[in-house]
Amino acid sequence: MYCPAHFTESGPAEIAQLLAAHPLAALVAMGPAGLVANHLPLLRDGDGFVGHVALANDLHRDLPDGAEVLALFRGPQGYVSPNWYPSKAETHRAVPTWNYQVVHVHGRIHWSHADKDRRRAVALLTAHHERALNGAAGWTMGDAPADFLADHLARIVAFRIVVTRIEAKSKLNQNRGAADVGAVADAFEARGKSDLAQAMRRPLKP
């Protein structure tokens, strides 16, 4: 990804927050028929990421174990009008742009048909998301009848992405003055994009 130094997101806490808050990744690979992408929730697990695909998804047949993959996690984003910059009224030296935060996880994918790995992938993902959404009242695998769950697990394939490199970009008008940054954050806030406004208002790197 093209990423000038002033847009490089290097804060481990910010990257972890983006991965946790935007877990539906676009998992990209080069398959035998060309570029392919699938949209899958991925969960960080130690030094890797876990997920699963449908057994009917050819991806696990098309990509050999250890194949290169790229998982794109996209955070908040929005169009920036030059009209929002206070400096624009003075100098008119502004063009439209787009603000966004993204994390790119480069890695190698490893498949598993083992029942324990399929069960673990579903357990980790559902525990994580149900806890966040429903707390102690969250759904657990034990809520489903054993035969239904076994049938469900038999129709998925677990995977683990072993990370080779993580790149993150926070494109948040860092190349403009504080008055412009503040005004754009206010404009996003007013349009319901408070997550993007909040990202813009956090202390930026020196």
Place this chain on the structure above:
Amino acid sequence: MYCPAHFTESGPAEIAQLLAAHPLAALVAMGPAGLVANHLPLLRDGDGFVGHVALANDLHRDLPDGAEVLALFRGPQGYVSPNWYPSKAETHRAVPTWNYQVVHVHGRIHWSHADKDRRRAVALLTAHHERALNGAAGWTMGDAPADFLADHLARIVAFRIVVTRIEAKSKLNQNRGAADVGAVADAFEARGKSDLAQAMRRPLKP
């Protein structure tokens, strides 16, 4: 993309709406150093898509003219808790899932350093987004000083994606009964995801 028939989005109007409402695409390619993605607003233009990258972005040097690209446009998305299904209380035959709408544009990229193409790419994109945001008060290229604009245009490369195939997926619980679909739409609505709720409530294919 893995896409069972009941999740395949084949409505041209729905696909056009998704592309227009979610223009920041992840443009994916296989570069000399592996998979690479850049996040760029793309605009439909006749039978192709137009966009531009920074001259400093190696993508236009790394990808030969006509190289394969995949542009991912992501619409609304959200985690679905099994607790939301009315049928769950009766049968418990449910697991968590994720609802989302995506459009994948497969194509070949063609670069242009011509001033008219760079100017056209910026003009089309900014006119489209400024009109949507600010109407008649929208920013136009004429608002910027000529020397500033010329300098800006000199630092971008225009491109056109010639489409080879478009795939779209609307994963909106079409495999569940109407009561479950309605309850999930209500849950998304209550959580501020009205775009996802609205997509779920439109008449689904027979």
